[in-house]
Amino acid sequence: MGNAATKILIAPSLLAADFARLGEEAAAVERAGADWLHLDVMDGHFVPNITFGPLVIKALKPHTRMTMDVHLMIAPVDPYIAAFAEAGADHISVHPEAGPHLHRSLQMIRGLGKKAGVVLNPATPVEAVAQVLDLTDLIMVMTVNPGFGGQKFIASQLAKIATLRRMIDAGGHSIHLQVDGGITRQTAPDALAAGADCLIAGTAIFGRPDYAAAIAELRATG
Numbered sequence: 001m002g003n004a005a006t007k008i009l010i011a012p013s014l015l016a017a018d019f020a021r022l023g024e025e026a027a028a029v030e031r032a033g034a035d036w037l038h039l040d041v042m043d044g045h046f047v048p049n050i051t052f053g054p055l056v057i058k059a060l061k062p063h064t065r066m067t068m069d070v071h072l073m074i075a076p077v078d079p080y081i082a083a084f085a086e087a088g089a090d091h092i093s094v095h096p097e098a099g100p101h102l103h104r105s106l107q108m109i110r111g112l113g114k115k116a117g118v119v120l121n122p123a124t125p126v127e128a129v130a131q132v133l134d135l136t137d138l139i140m141v142m143t144v145n146p147g148f149g150g151q152k153f154i155a156s157q158l159a160k161i162a163t164l165r166r167m168i169d170a171g172g173h174s175i176h177l178q179v180d181g182g183i184t185r186q187t188a189p190d191a192l193a194a195g196a197d198c199l200i201a202g203t204a205i206f207g208r209p210d211y212a213a214a215i216a217e218l219r220a221t222g
């Protein structure tokens, strides 16, 4: 992000882990140097896939000290926010399309003492978050259409990342700018150069035999 002092955060997405061994997988990426644990919650309605809910997140909590970065791909989202907060989520990120009142969703998340995030789909413009920056702790730019791991990075989103970086810096906001989808050693440098400070990666970490090497290689691309 053009600022050598800013630490690049690596958030492995558990979506690409062995679902029969989620606790061990979370502990393994923590040992391997991950910063945050990214948890993709899908409802088969907002996105065409189904994963897990608050019970699984609650069960994982004792297995890691990592920040639980929860990405909600469910609609409606508001009725479930409290359950994810109680389950142990530290960050709760929502899509503007997942409810009628994004401002209220963010207020609710902050009110529960959690960090609030806004996720922008590839077709969602930056304007969707522009009026709620004061309530936002994280912005996640989707560089794939949400629903599945292992998809191809959508490079047209780099300009959006750069625009958001300018908005965040110009306003003096303390907001993490995350990039989610298709992150590899090949695509990470462009995402970081555009201004992202947190790389979310599933396949590029859990798809490799050596998680520590995979995380170190992603971090080194910055």
Ligand code: DX5
Residues within 6 Å of the ligand: 013, 014, 015, 016, 038, 040, 071, 144, 145, 146, 147, 148, 149, 150, 151, 180, 181, 182, 183, 200, 201, 202, 203, 204
């Ligand atoms: C997709 C999820 C991503 C996904 C990324 O809907 O939000 O977090 O796990 O997977 P990769 O890194 O394989 O593209």
Ligand code: ZN
Residues within 6 Å of the ligand: 013, 038, 039, 040, 071, 180, 200
């Ligand atoms: Zn995600």
